[in-house]
Amino acid sequence: MAQILTTNGSNVEATLPANTPNHAPSKVPDWAMDPVTLLPTEPPAGQPTGPIAWQTALKRAIRSGRELCQALNLPAELASPRAEADFPLFAPWEYVARMQEGNPRDPLLLQVLAGEQEMAPQPDALRDPVGDGPAERLPGLLHKYDRRVLMITTGACAIHCRYCFRRHYPYDTAPRGREGWGQSLLSIADDPSLDEVILSGGDPLTLADSSLAWLATQIGAMTHIRRLRIHTRLPVVIPQRICAELLDWVRQSPLTIYFVLHFNHAAEIDQPVRTALRQLRQAGATLLNQAVMLRGVNDTCEAQTALCLALVNEHVLPYYVHQLDPVQGAMHFAVPDASAVAIMAEMQTKLPGYAVPKLVREIAGQPSKTWITHSA
């Protein structure tokens, strides 16, 4: 087993190849010294890096703001090593290649670059803004809503989103691997009130396909479970993650499989992403998207409309736009409810109804997401 960086900065076992290096930030990226893969030390920004394996893409991801700024011809002062120490920066080149060089307001850059504003006092912010802790049925198994449970399968992600509501989640307490998941699977098998299982994290697609296929088989053997939902940002970030092995287990599963993707901006959708989405669809999966309304990234009618059109053009239904969860370190992304509601109202005049997502907020302890239709 290798070690991989979790969104809270600690290292856990993951099912990446044994030679996958530790993702802890360092001055010299460890992939640059990897004697096995002999990767280039600095792929050119702005150019797709070609169809390398997704594990390799993870290994050579950018892990420092200074390196990211250098790649995009931006001043190094934009980066905050202090903020990175709190929540490490992690951005694969495949994602960075879609950013605009020299633009400090690039909507993709703002999602990953750790800035000093994260360190400002944020009195209304919480470490567990959505009540994951109280919703734990077992370590790593959350039961918030009727009919469905959510498994925290891993703490690893393919990107570190600065607004992540689980950036402080205690991933070290969540069981991992086939043995670790056993208690959760027994609990699901014993509960006929459930008919859907959600695989989340972290990002479940950082797991090896052998592990995911095993999980899908175990869950598929429970006759009361009809649907498997996979919450992932990997097809957005490293589209070559949609590989033949993944498509095989998706195609073969007796479950109805939903992928809930996480696109926040139309500029995230390029040709490799379109190909990955088409392959998922052709394997029989239904594709939904949940975005987060983020100040400076997508808080205009134009940006949200362009995203929704780009999604429906690829057969992805815009499902939710979340208001920011008030998590410590991310409050500079918050958009007032009045502005978000006005954006949604304007979008309704510009899009077919099926392309307009619901604006929601997750409130800890509530039996469903709360639909925001007007501001207080």
Ligand code: SF4
């Ligand atoms: S938002 Fe999702 S992909 Fe991004 S850091 Fe959080 S769990 Fe990972």
